[in-house]
Amino acid sequence: xxxxxxxxxxxxxxxxxxxxxxxxxxxxxxxxxRSDSAWVRLSWSARPERIEHCRRLSDAExxxxxxxxxxxxxxxxxxxxxxxxxxxxxxxVLVDTVQGGGLRNDRPMHVLRETPLTPGTRAVRVVLxxxxxxxxxxxxxxxxxxPESDAVLGDRGARExxxxxxxxxxxxxxxxxxxxxxxxxxxxxxxVTYDGEKRALATRTGGS
Amino acid sequence: MRxxxxxxxxxxxxxxxxxxxxxxWRYNPLHQSGSIAVALLTLLILTGLYLLVVxxxxxxxxxxxxxxxxxWIGRWMRGVHRYASDALVVAVAAHVxxxxxxxxxxxxxxxxxxxxxxxxxxxxxxxxxxxxxxWDTFGAQLAMAGARLFDALPILSEPVGRxxxxxxxxxxxxxxxxxxxxxxxxxxxxxxIWLHVSRIARPTLLPPRPLMWGIGLGLLALALFxxxxxxxxxxxxxxxxxxxxxxxxxxxxxLASSLPVWAAWxxxxxxxxxxxxxxxxxxxxxxxxxxxxxxxxxxxxxCEQCPxxxxxxxxxxxxxxxxxxxxxxxxxxxxxxxxxxxxxSCPPMGVGPAHRTGRDQLVDIRALARDVLSVAGAPQxxxxxxxxxxxxxxxxxxxxxxxxxxxxxxxxLHSSVVELALRGGAxxxxxxxxxxxDCRGREGPKWLTERMFNGRDAELQERVDRRRVATATMxxxxxxxxxxxxxxxxxxxxxxGSGGAVDLTELDVECESGAALVEAEER
Ligand code: SF4
Ligand code: SF4
Numbered sequence: 001x002x003x004x005x006x007x008x009x010x011x012x013x014x015x016x017x018x019x020x021x022x023x024x025x026x027x028x029x030x031x032x033x034r035s036d037s038a039w040v041r042l043s044w045s046a047r048p049e050r051i052e053h054c055r056r057l058s059d060a061e062x063x064x065x066x067x068x069x070x071x072x073x074x075x076x077x078x079x080x081x082x083x084x085x086x087x088x089x090x091x092x093v094l095v096d097t098v099q100g101g102g103l104r105n106d107r108p109m110h111v112l113r114e115t116p117l118t119p120g121t122r123a124v125r126v127v128l129x130x131x132x133x134x135x136x137x138x139x140x141x142x143x144x145x146x147p148e149s150d151a152v153l154g155d156r157g158a159r160e161x162x163x164x165x166x167x168x169x170x171x172x173x174x175x176x177x178x179x180x181x182x183x184x185x186x187x188x189x190x191x192v193t194y195d196g197e198k199r200a201l202a203t204r205t206g207g208s
Numbered sequence: 209m210r211x212x213x214x215x216x217x218x219x220x221x222x223x224x225x226x227x228x229x230x231x232x233w234r235y236n237p238l239h240q241s242g243s244i245a246v247a248l249l250t251l252l253i254l255t256g257l258y259l260l261v262v263x264x265x266x267x268x269x270x271x272x273x274x275x276x277x278x279x280w281i282g283r284w285m286r287g288v289h290r291y292a293s294d295a296l297v298v299a300v301a302a303h304v305x306x307x308x309x310x311x312x313x314x315x316x317x318x319x320x321x322x323x324x325x326x327x328x329x330x331x332x333x334x335x336x337x338x339x340x341x342x343w344d345t346f347g348a349q350l351a352m353a354g355a356r357l358f359d360a361l362p363i364l365s366e367p368v369g370r371x372x373x374x375x376x377x378x379x380x381x382x383x384x385x386x387x388x389x390x391x392x393x394x395x396x397x398x399x400x401i402w403l404h405v406s407r408i409a410r411p412t413l414l415p416p417r418p419l420m421w422g423i424g425l426g427l428l429a430l431a432l433f434x435x436x437x438x439x440x441x442x443x444x445x446x447x448x449x450x451x452x453x454x455x456x457x458x459x460x461x462x463l464a465s466s467l468p469v470w471a472a473w474x475x476x477x478x479x480x481x482x483x484x485x486x487x488x489x490x491x492x493x494x495x496x497x498x499x500x501x502x503x504x505x506x507x508x509x510x511c512e513q514c515p516x517x518x519x520x521x522x523x524x525x526x527x528x529x530x531x532x533x534x535x536x537x538x539x540x541x542x543x544x545x546x547x548x549x550x551x552x553s554c555p556p557m558g559v560g561p562a563h564r565t566g567r568d569q570l571v572d573i574r575a576l577a578r579d580v581l582s583v584a585g586a587p588q589x590x591x592x593x594x595x596x597x598x599x600x601x602x603x604x605x606x607x608x609x610x611x612x613x614x615x616x617x618x619x620x621l622h623s624s625v626v627e628l629a630l631r632g633g634a635x636x637x638x639x640x641x642x643x644x645x646d647c648r649g650r651e652g653p654k655w656l657t658e659r660m661f662n663g664r665d666a667e668l669q670e671r672v673d674r675r676r677v678a679t680a681t682m683x684x685x686x687x688x689x690x691x692x693x694x695x696x697x698x699x700x701x702x703x704x705g706s707g708g709a710v711d712l713t714e715l716d717v718e719c720e721s722g723a724a725l726v727e728a729e730e731r
Contacts (some may be wrong), residue, residue, distance in 0.1 A: 019430045026294045027452040034447040043373035101365025110366045187447040193375035206445025
């Protein structure tokens with residue numbers, strides 16, 4: 001294919017233009033509106049507490065059960081709901097109710113909320129309060145052994161108490177709050193999360 | 209939908225016209241957008257193999273930054289990969305537009321259209337995962353937008369968005385999943401491409417070499433001289449003021465981010481729904497120029513030429529239900545796209561869509577010979593033109609003194625028509641086709657040339673003076689070429705003298721002896 005000079009020039013110009021267009025459309029600088037505000041991001045996963053009505057089984061009732069189903073406390077209940085509140089400079093900017101995931105709300109409670117703030121120095125307060133009350137705990141639900149339970153259940157009694165203890169420790173405390181004052185520039189994010197080891201809310205801003 | 213098709217066709221013609229002026233019809237990339245897409249996919253796989261070796265799921269951005277810092281291979285390899293993926297979207301978009309504009313997405317082509325939509329969907333997903341893998345500001349924005357959409361669905365109890373919230377490291381498994389999809393989907397696309405072309409005979413999977421090399425070298429030059437930049441690493445604690453958006457893969461992002469999630473899902477669902485419904489929305493009643501081909505078993509001699517020529521493998525040979533010893537052709541109307549190529553392939557003119565068989569064409573050309581050629585003062589050139597090639601050129605061709613006869617595709621043309629035109633008084637016959645890679649019948653120009661000059665059935669009889677017959681390409685945007693071809697052809701006829709008309713009944717008897725037999729049989 002031999003092309004006349006003028007056509008070759010036009011072809012080269014068109015090819016360069018096509019490539020420049022391709023390059024331009026590949027990297028179009030778009031303003032991210034989120035960068036205009038500062039942000040508070042609430043993000044954590046934690047187990048909600050369980051609200052249970054428990055009945056203590058007698059030794060006779062326990063003896064009727066198959067060995068692997070013997071539990072001193074027979075409980076029915078559900079997982080607690082929590083009220084979440086975010087205040088900035090004393091004004092409430094977010095109120096919400098959160099509960100465990102899954103159809104029966106028996107999964108951990110996942111929180112992910114983002115709220116824009118005016119950049120600058122802000123007093124941020126986050127409160128998470130259990131909305132449902134627990135049933136009156138009896139000795140066993142508090143994990144205290146009784147001679148009666150140990151006599152019938154032996155090792156299983158101890159394991160049951162340990163399990164209940166572990167579950168109650170895994171659950172998020174009935175009330176959590178965090179107060180902090182931060183200076184956030186535009187586009188910066190204050191992360192509020194739940195520290196499972198300290199059982200408390202904690203904050204992070206990038207690089208810390 | 210028809211007016212949308214017409215609008216798309218005007219756009220396609222305008223773009224074609226510009227490309228023809230610049231590149232000539234042989235290398236018009238818009239005619240081979242599908243095969244260019246396959247070539248680009250191959251290029252993506254080749255460059256991707258290198259990037260795969262360097263990429264680390266445990267340190268995604270850092271590993272890409274290392275690539276970027278290598279000026280010898282890494283930077284341009286990444287650049288070519290990136291730009292080829294963009295060009296792939298352009299090629300696919302051009303292909304979709306052309307198929308829609310030319311009403312090539314319904315009937316027997318439904319499978320090709322539907323698999324094409326799914327391939328496009330796979331391409332976009334694969335592209336998104338590629339951007340997310342880098343984990344720069346754009347990749348993170350894409351991931352967060354995806355998470356926002358997913359988290360609105362009641363599928364996962366933990367929001368996907370928490371992965372990027374910054375309260376923990378993003379697990380390597382997330383990047384591994386992206387890498388897996390990014391690699392697996394293009395490989396899976398191989399199956400999709402097979403499905404896409406499964407209904408057609410002799411698919412053309414690669415563009416002409418000069419075009420292929422031209423595109424490849426163009427992308428390489430772009431990657432070398434304007435390397436693809438690497439945006440900053442995503443920081444969950446900082447939204448940067450500008451994000452370098454890739455329009456090819458994330459054209460929807462600004463809109464989807466500003467809409468409520470349900471509206472974004474509704475928009476995506478509606479787009480997919482309309483795309484999948486195109487075969488239904490654009491289908492035509494199977495009549496007129498859309499009527500399927502039919503075989504007249506009385507004329508079929510079982511020569512097996514039409515199954516060889518049919519570009520959609522719609523014809524099979526079957527046992528006859530009479531006592532003749534041959535097989536008989538059978539057209540599956542569900543596979544037939546009414547291209548009419550078979551009409552030109554059948555020596556006894558026993559197959560073709562209604563009103564377009566060789567016999568119907570003979571009736572038309574006989575009328576032309578009687579009404580036009582025989583009354584003209586001097587022998588005329590007959591220009592037989594594909595009606596899809598460049599409709600706006602036909603008047604100019606007429607003004608140039610040729611007698612114009614149109615056909616739905618040059619591959620429909622039966623060679624006897626050419627002979628009959630010459631015997632009817634034409635000084636020569638010039639057949640204008642679409643560019644071969646833009647033929648709606650896929651193989652019209654190819655079979656036409658074979659039949660006229662290379663003895664393929666139904667071949668032009670030896671008695672016909674080949675100097676009086678020519679084939680040429682007619683393209684939008686290049687009227688000068690059309691007219692120059694006509695003038696050149698006419699000039700080549702001058703030394704041959706007038707040719708001259710003969711009694712057409714003689715030819716009628718030869719061409720229609722089969723039909724006469726049938727009629728006698730019927731009587
Ligand atoms: S018109 Fe003839 S060649 Fe075309 S698809 Fe139908 S059977 Fe095949
Ligand atoms: S080309 Fe004609 S004669 Fe030959 S198989 Fe087909 S229909 Fe029959």
